[in-house]
Amino acid sequence: MNHKRLIDRIYSVKLLLSIFSLSFSWCTHPFRRHAFPLQERTIGRTFPCLFQKSSRDIKKGRWSKSPASYTSSSDDEFKKWIYGELVEEAGSALVEEFGSDLFHKISACITRWRQRYRDGDGSALLWKRLFKRDRVVKEIIESLPIVHAMDAYFLEKNNHNVTIIDLCSGKGYLSMLLSEYLPHEKVRKLVLVDKAWPMCFAEPRPHHINWDHIYGNYTIDNGEKEASYFSIWPIPLHTSKQDLKSPSTMRQLKIRFSGTDEAIFILAVHLCGTLSIQAVKLFHELESAQGLILKPCCLPGMVHSKRQPTFHIDKYGFPTADVCAPGYWKNKEWEGPPRWHLEKKFHIWSHHLHQGMKQDASNIQTRLVEVPVQTNGGFQNTFLFAEKQPTTSTMWEVIPDRAK
Numbered sequence: 001m002n003h004k005r006l007i008d009r010i011y012s013v014k015l016l017l018s019i020f021s022l023s024f025s026w027c028t029h030p031f032r033r034h035a036f037p038l039q040e041r042t043i044g045r046t047f048p049c050l051f052q053k054s055s056r057d058i059k060k061g062r063w064s065k066s067p068a069s070y071t072s073s074s075d076d077e078f079k080k081w082i083y084g085e086l087v088e089e090a091g092s093a094l095v096e097e098f099g100s101d102l103f104h105k106i107s108a109c110i111t112r113w114r115q116r117y118r119d120g121d122g123s124a125l126l127w128k129r130l131f132k133r134d135r136v137v138k139e140i141i142e143s144l145p146i147v148h149a150m151d152a153y154f155l156e157k158n159n160h161n162v163t164i165i166d167l168c169s170g171k172g173y174l175s176m177l178l179s180e181y182l183p184h185e186k187v188r189k190l191v192l193v194d195k196a197w198p199m200c201f202a203e204p205r206p207h208h209i210n211w212d213h214i215y216g217n218y219t220i221d222n223g224e225k226e227a228s229y230f231s232i233w234p235i236p237l238h239t240s241k242q243d244l245k246s247p248s249t250m251r252q253l254k255i256r257f258s259g260t261d262e263a264i265f266i267l268a269v270h271l272c273g274t275l276s277i278q279a280v281k282l283f284h285e286l287e288s289a290q291g292l293i294l295k296p297c298c299l300p301g302m303v304h305s306k307r308q309p310t311f312h313i314d315k316y317g318f319p320t321a322d323v324c325a326p327g328y329w330k331n332k333e334w335e336g337p338p339r340w341h342l343e344k345k346f347h348i349w350s351h352h353l354h355q356g357m358k359q360d361a362s363n364i365q366t367r368l369v370e371v372p373v374q375t376n377g378g379f380q381n382t383f384l385f386a387e388k389q390p391t392t393s394t395m396w397e398v399i400p401d402r403a404k
């Protein structure tokens with residue numbers, strides 16, 4: 001092959017390659033993909049990266065199609081949809097136990113969250129960030145016995161100065177629900193206590209819980225005026241950054257909530273390890289605390305049994321070895337023995353917390369109840385209720401008398 005023919009060959013191969021690449025990009029352009037589904041499927045299987053949409057595209061696409069987004073459904077449609085999701089996820093036994101009316105009322109409350117974030121610039125984004133379907137549905141179903149009991153509590157309670165403390169609140173879905181659900185003339189405020197909130201008046205950092213849904217501003221009157229979400233929750237939501245394991249926090253909470261005319265009700269949902277003990281201690285030590293509902297979560301880590309032989313809830317003591325267990329959560333993955341191994345210890349742990357709760361039995365009414373709210377087969381279904389005398393009969397009437 002002489003020199004000239006070789007160059008011709010190279011040029012013709014290059015031409016062929018460019019024709020192929022041009023036609024390939026023409027066929028796979030997003031606007032034409034629907035016309036060439038076969039190419040996309042076959043080539044896509046071999047070279048998936050060519051067809052992968054960016055995660056932003058995917059999220060954008062998914063959200064605009066989600067029944068929760070403002071563009072895809074009206075409020076009525078959203079309410080029906082979220083009711084269906086809650087009922088389906090809860091299953092017929094829970095719907096029968098709590099009644100469909102409770103599910104309807106909760107759906108109306110979540111629809112009001114959605115309405116709240118619709119107006120104002122940037123609020124649609126805020127709603128998109130806040131409303132994670134799986135998270136909201138799971139947290140609400142796991143809180144059903146609490147919402148049910150609080151509803152009944154306020155049927156009888158006629159003092160108008162109750163403050164609810166939501167310990168380890170996370171973003172505060174339970175408090176947000178109760179703000180919409182409970183009679184606002186009877187509840188003064190909900191205090192969301194968590195160590196992951198930013199400090200008061202501080203600029204939130206990436207590792208903090210974002211509090212825009214509580215304190216964020218939005219504009220009204222065509223951008224003329226600024227308003228704050230803080231002022232439009234039916235029962236005000238306040239955040240409080242506190243480390244419940246620190247002795248000074250317990251002292252401060254006692255100072256802050258003692259000696260006022262406030263009656264305190266403590267909610268403690270999904271408290272990991274020794275945080276459950278702290279919740280019970282706070283309930284005992286805070287004179288103004290009238291009620292406590294505790295739903296314990298993970299067991300205390302092995303480190304406690306190496307440090308001390310006994311846990312104490314005031315005068316009640318129990319061996320750490322009975323309840324401490326290996327394993328921990330890392331990036332939402334469980335690292336440790338299969339979780340079902342821990343079921344027996346979890347029941348022992350709940351039993352000890354219950355004993356610790358009722359040590360002054362003459363003064364405190366308590367109940368340990370199993371409600372199968374973990375619909376995916378989980379075993380953390382224990383709820384511990386406590387109320388100091390005088391107790392509220394309407395609440396105790398609706399708390400099921402059912403233990404393991």
Ligand SMILES: C[S@@+](CC[C@H](N)C(=O)[O-])C[C@H]1O[C@@H](n2cnc3c(N)ncnc32)[C@H](O)[C@@H]1O
Pocket residue numbers: 139167168169170171193194195196242243244245246269270271272275297
């Ligand atoms: C499992 S989440 C529970 C959130 C929410 N209550 C729920 O039901 O989903 C645990 C929360 O406890 C908070 N937390 C962990 N240790 C804490 C501590 N020492 N003091 C206060 N909050 C703590 C975390 O920041 C997190 O938001």
